Amino acid sequence: STIDILNAMQLESFTIGNHEFDWSLDKVTRYFDPSYEGIKANFPLLGANVFYKDTTIRPDFIDAYQIVEKANIKIGIIGTMGYGLESSIATAMVEDYEFQDPIYWTGYYAEELRVNHDVDIVLAVIHGSSDYTNQGIGALTGQSRVDATFNGHSHQNYVRFEARTGVDMPVIQSSSNGRAVGKVTLNLSTTGEVINYQAQNLTASSDARLSGQSAIIDAKISYYYDQVEPLLNEVIIKSKETYSRDQLTYYMAELIRVSGEAAIGLHNFGGTRSSLEQNQNITVATLYDIFPFDNKVKTARLKGSIIIDFIENGASGSAVVYEQGLSLGTIDPNQYYVVATNEYVFDQTDNPFIDGDDIIDTGIIIRDVLEAVLRKQAETHTHFDINLPVVLSKLHDTVLLKFDEMIEIISIQA
Known part of the structure; x- marks a missing residue:
C-alpha cells in the first residue's frame, strides 16, 4: 500500500x-x-x-x-x-x-x-x-x-x-x-x-x-483502508484514564517482565510513540500507534553487580521495573537474575544482555502482549486500567497464563 x-x-x-x-x-x-x-x-x-x-x-x-x-x-x-x-x-x-x-x-x-x-x-x-x-x-x-x-x-x-x-x-x-x-x-x-x-x-x-x-x-487510501477496517474499528476496550507515553513505557516494561517470567523488565522510552486519552477507544490500530515496532521479548540471566551498574549508568533511556519485593537497592550483587527487555535494547552491543547466560528469544511481539492483556481485561471490565493485575492469554493458543504480580504505580521523576 x-x-x-x-x-x-x-x-x-x-x-x-x-x-x-x-x-x-x-x-x-x-x-x-x-x-x-x-x-x-x-x-x-x-x-x-x-x-x-x-x-x-x-x-x-x-x-x-x-x-x-x-x-x-x-x-x-x-x-x-x-x-x-x-x-x-x-x-x-x-x-x-x-x-x-x-x-x-x-x-x-x-x-x-x-x-x-x-x-x-x-x-x-x-x-x-x-x-x-x-x-x-x-x-x-x-x-x-x-x-x-x-x-x-x-x-x-x-x-x-x-x-x-x-x-x-x-x-x-x-x-x-x-x-x-x-x-x-x-x-x-x-x-x-x-x-x-x-x-x-x-x-x-x-x-x-x-x-x-x-x-x-x-x-487508494480508501481501497487499503477497507481491507484493514476491522483492525481500525474493532474496539477492544476503552481507556479508563489519560496515560502518558512515560506511563505506558513503564507499563510495557512490566508486561515484558511478566511475559518473560523475569525479575526485572526494561522498555526504552523511544519505543513508545503515543499516549492514551481518558475514555479513548483502543483498537489494534491504536496499539500500532503506541508501539509501532515489531520488537520481540528477549531474556537473559545477569549477575546482580552487572545489572546495578547498567541501571545506574546505562539505562537512562529505559523504564525499569522489578518483581514484587525487589528494587535497585535490594539487588544482591552476587546473585543472578533473569532480565527481560525488547530486542532493540537487548541486542545493542553497549548493553550487557548479549553477554548474559541462558539467553531466550521468546518470539513474542511486545505489542501482542499488550493486546492479550487488553482483551483479557475486556472480559470483565469496560475500561483498561494499568492498576489491574496482569493476566495474559498465552499468545499461541487459548491456554491462559495467570500471574500473581500486581503492577506497581511507578513514580516518574520530573
Missing part, C-alpha cells in the same frame, strides 16, 4: 532512513527489484553511504543518486543516511551493514555528477540532522559543491544556511508525518550558476494547495 501511494505521488527519489530496516532491509528493497512480481516502486531508493559492513559494496537495488531533468536543467540528487544512525536500528536488522561518512560520499558523488553527467544543480538529501554533517557538506567546494541540503530523522521544522564563499547553502527540514513540505527555490544565472535562493516550509495554513484533497490518493 505504501509503495502504491508513493508511486501515485510521483516521487523523483526516496532516501533510505532507519525505519526502512525495521522489518529487514530485504523486505523494502524487493519493491525496487525489477523482477519482483508485486507492486514495484517507480522511483529509486537512494543510500550513497549504505554498504555491507567493512566493504564499499552497496546492497542490491539501492542507488547513490538520481538525475532529474526539468526545463533543460539537470539536477543530481544524492541520498545518504546520517552518520551513526546504526544505533537507531535493532542490531539484528543492521549488523550486516554500515553507514559510512555522509560528507565524503556526498562530495564523491557530487563530483561524479558534475564531471561525468554534466548536472547543473546538486542536492543532498540526508536522513539525519547533524550540524557537523551539514557544515561538512556546506564546506565542499569546486566540482564537489552542493547547492542545497534536505535533512530528516529528527522531525524538526527549520530553515538554516551554511555560510560559505559565494551563495550560502540552504539547509531545510520539514517536520514529520506530512505536517510541512519543504520548498527550496534556486535561481540560476544565464550560465547555470546559482546566484541566490529562497527556502521555506509550507503548511496547510500557509499554502492553500496543501489543504486540498487528491482524488487519486484518496481513492
